[in-house]
Amino acid sequence: MVSERGLQVLRAIVQDYVDTREPVGSKAIVDRHQFGVSAATIRNDMALLEDEELIAAPHTSSGRVPTDKGYRVFVDHLAELRPLSGAQRSAIGAFLADTGDLDDLLVRTVRTLTRLTGQVAIVQYPSFARANVSHVEVVHLGGTRAVVIVVTDTGRVSQRVAFLASEPSAEETAQVKDAMAALLTGESVRDGAVAIARLLDADPIPGRDDNTRIVLRTLAEELEEFRHDRLVMAGSATLARRESDFRGSIYPLLEAIEEQVTLLRLMGEMVADEQGLATSIGRENEPFGLAEASVVAGDYDVTGSRARLGVLGPTRMDYPSNLAAVRAVAHYLTRLLEEDEKAR
Numbered sequence: 001m002v003s004e005r006g007l008q009v010l011r012a013i014v015q016d017y018v019d020t021r022e023p024v025g026s027k028a029i030v031d032r033h034q035f036g037v038s039a040a041t042i043r044n045d046m047a048l049l050e051d052e053e054l055i056a057a058p059h060t061s062s063g064r065v066p067t068d069k070g071y072r073v074f075v076d077h078l079a080e081l082r083p084l085s086g087a088q089r090s091a092i093g094a095f096l097a098d099t100g101d102l103d104d105l106l107v108r109t110v111r112t113l114t115r116l117t118g119q120v121a122i123v124q125y126p127s128f129a130r131a132n133v134s135h136v137e138v139v140h141l142g143g144t145r146a147v148v149i150v151v152t153d154t155g156r157v158s159q160r161v162a163f164l165a166s167e168p169s170a171e172e173t174a175q176v177k178d179a180m181a182a183l184l185t186g187e188s189v190r191d192g193a194v195a196i197a198r199l200l201d202a203d204p205i206p207g208r209d210d211n212t213r214i215v216l217r218t219l220a221e222e223l224e225e226f227r228h229d230r231l232v233m234a235g236s237a238t239l240a241r242r243e244s245d246f247r248g249s250i251y252p253l254l255e256a257i258e259e260q261v262t263l264l265r266l267m268g269e270m271v272a273d274e275q276g277l278a279t280s281i282g283r284e285n286e287p288f289g290l291a292e293a294s295v296v297a298g299d300y301d302v303t304g305s306r307a308r309l310g311v312l313g314p315t316r317m318d319y320p321s322n323l324a325a326v327r328a329v330a331h332y333l334t335r336l337l338e339e340d341e342k343a344r
Contacts, residue, residue: 002052005035006045010054011078013046014066018318021245023063068282071294071315075279081324088116088325092332099336102155106232109309109333114235116325119313120257122297123333124267125230126307131156133184133192138177138215143167148180148218150226152189154302158225162218165210176212180219193223229268231260238313245314246292253293253312262288267297267308276330277323278308282315296322298330302337309333 002010012033016024026042029035035042046064049055054070057063066074084092095112099105106123113121131152139147144164151157168176183199184192196216236257239250246253256262266288270278276299283291294317297310309330311322 002048002054003045005037006048007073007078008035009042009045010049010066010070010074013049013055013064014071014074014078017065018316021316023058023065025063028063066315068284068315071281071319072279072284075281075319075323079320079323081327082320084116084324084328089328091115092329096332096336101157105333105336107234109329110232110234113309113311113325113329114238116329117311117313117318117322118235118238119311119317119322120233120235120238120253121309121311122263122267122295123232123309124264124307125232126154126302131189131226133187133189136177136181136184136219138173138180140168140170140173146173146215148215148222150184150219150222152226156226158222160218160222162214164214168211172211176215179212180215184219189223189226193220196220196223229264231263233257242314245316248292250292252289256288256290257312262290263295263312266290266295267310270295270297270308272297272299275327277327278310279319279323294319296326298323298326300330300334300337302334 009029012029013024016028016032026039026046029042030037030039046055049070050057050064052069053067054073055064056067058065092112095115096105096108099108106125109123110121113119113123131154133150134153135149135151137149137151139149141147141161144167146162146164146168147159148162149157149159183195187195196219200213200216200220236254239253243250266280266285270280272278278297279294280297281294285291285293285295292314293312294315295310295312296317296319297308299306299308310326311317313322
């Protein structure tokens with residue numbers, strides 16, 4: 001069993017290794033930290049930590065580095081979140097202020113996170129299945145083209161071009177628009193999708209022409225898109241700069257960033273603490289093919305539901321600073337979304 005001093009030695013090893021990228025020896029710990037004991041005593045503590053598989057020797061030198069298990073103990077019991085500086089908080093507020101819509105806000109959010117942490121930043125779109133449709137518009141673009149627009153009460157706007165069967169008159173366009181608005185306005189995205197599916201299952205649609213059927217199909221595609229989880233990411237280039245921090249190839253991480261499905265599953269399965277923060281470290285990510293990486297995530301709230309944002313990087317990361325940055329940005333994003341909701 002590891003003593004309290006042994007755990008503090010683990011804290012010192014993690015902090016020094018993150019700062020220097022070099023394996024940490026007993027003499028370095030004595031020189032940098034005030035333990036009040038000899039290097040020989042620290043070596044005994046390190047031997048016990050190694051027996052518990054919390055640290056390991058990367059090669060034949062006397063230095064040790066944290067293992068994935070060691071990082072886990074550090075994050076769970078030893079890490080103290082470092083408050084962001086006033087300048088960092090001001091930067092978050094300035095960069096996220098005056099955003100145009102949700103898409104713009106989330107893009108700015110990941111850019112802010114990657115600037116604060118130097119890691120790949122990830123933000124999950126909220127699930128809009130419980131959002132309500134507030135507006136439907138059908139705009140004739142000329143010929144057989146029309147754009148179909150859906151707006152929800154969460155501020156999400158989606159638009160898609162429909163290629164009609166025939167060129168509609170202004171009156172026909174207005175009739176289709178009014179019919180779609182009557183069908184969907186005030187309905188949840190989920191219920192609206194069900195209502196459209198029922199109409200499309202009716203063949204032919206009573207009182208509906210081919211153009212209306214095409215608009216219905218387009219709306220069905222839009223509402224389905226609203227229900228799908230998506231990620232916005234920034235900072236992928238940081239992986240190349242940090243390639244030496246990975247024991248193996250960074251290709252699995254790049255593939256996960258490109259495909260998104262793996263990261264969505266991983267972030268969805270991470271268990272948050274009472275502060276809404278979660279970490280998944282190294283081998284804990286092995287089922288997702290990301291055993292070389294760590295993810296730090298936090299919850300943010302929107303319209304009564306939760307989504308996640310976070311950072312992805314090597315296991316050798318500054319967990320206290322990254323956790324603090326994720327928490328601060330998540331809180332700020334929640335506040336902005338709440339203010340936007342009240343203003344509606």
